[in-house]
Amino acid sequence: MARxxxxxxxxxxxxxxxxxxxxxxxxxxxxxxxxxxxxxxxPGRFHKTLLVTDASKKIVGKFSIYDxxxxxxxxxxxxxxxxxxxxxxxxxxxLEVADEVGEFQEHFKWLHNTFxxxxxxxxxxxxxxxxxxxxxxLKEDDKMNQAxxxxxxxxxxxxxxxxxxxxxxxxxxxxxxxxxxxxxGPETGVA
Numbered sequence: 001m002a003r004x005x006x007x008x009x010x011x012x013x014x015x016x017x018x019x020x021x022x023x024x025x026x027x028x029x030x031x032x033x034x035x036x037x038x039x040x041x042x043p044g045r046f047h048k049t050l051l052v053t054d055a056s057k058k059i060v061g062k063f064s065i066y067d068x069x070x071x072x073x074x075x076x077x078x079x080x081x082x083x084x085x086x087x088x089x090x091x092x093x094x095l096e097v098a099d100e101v102g103e104f105q106e107h108f109k110w111l112h113n114t115f116x117x118x119x120x121x122x123x124x125x126x127x128x129x130x131x132x133x134x135x136x137x138l139k140e141d142d143k144m145n146q147a148x149x150x151x152x153x154x155x156x157x158x159x160x161x162x163x164x165x166x167x168x169x170x171x172x173x174x175x176x177x178x179x180x181x182x183x184x185g186p187e188t189g190v191a
Contacts, residue, residue: 002143002144002145003143003144004140004142004143004144005138005140005141005143005144005146005147005169005171006140006141006161006168006169008144008147008171008175008176008178009161009169009171009175010047010169010170010172010175011169012167012169012170014045014046014047015047015170016030016034016050016051017050017051017052017053017057018030018050018051018052018053019053019054019055020052020054020055020060020061020126020127020128020131021127021128022126022127023124023125023126023127024124024125024126024127024129024130025123026127027050027063027068027127028068030050031050031065031068034047035048048064048065049062049063049064049158049170049172050063050064051063052127052131052134059134059160060134061131061133061134062131062132062158063127064157066157067130067131068130070130071125134160137150137159137160138159138160138161138162138171139161139162139163140161140162140168140169144176144179147159147171148176151171151173157172157173158171158172159171159172
């Protein structure tokens with residue numbers, strides 16, 4: 001019998017939540033607490049992802065270690081890079097090229113800062129500035145293959161699971177990995 005998402009998902013109650021308007025430091029404090037519990041071998045289930053809620057307590061996004069790291073990159077550096085072809089086109093106009101190169105260098109000036117300077121520079125952000133939107137795509141009665149396909153198709157590491165219109169769980173890559181080990185392990189001699 002094919003396993004369902006309900007059988008492999010992490011229940012939504014296991015996840016800490018944080019308000020969309022909370023400062024970055026609040027999210028970091030929760031992630032640090034969970035990390036320390038995981039390191040200490042605490043028998044509870046702790047996650048490296050927080051669920052972000054709006055004023056009505058509806059889940060609107062997620063805040064993960066990846067989001068945190070991505071949030072350290074200044075907005076000016078997130079501007080798409082200008083192609084070499086564009087610069088080649090400008091090469092006939094030396095002054096314009098000099099201006100463009102100066103702007104380009106400004107976008108990446110932060111790479112020469114220390115890590116501490118970077119963190120201080122970006123510390124004023126709020127959770128909503130760097131969270132990832134999160135939409136329920138999976139239903140708890142979907143099959144395991146649907147979960148794998150959705151994670152792949154959406155290009156995400158985790159996906160919300162819904163029962164009717166209520167969020168009831170999260171399927172992430174670790175859920176899939178656990179199931180893989182339980183299913184294929186005995187078949188392949190992996191102990």
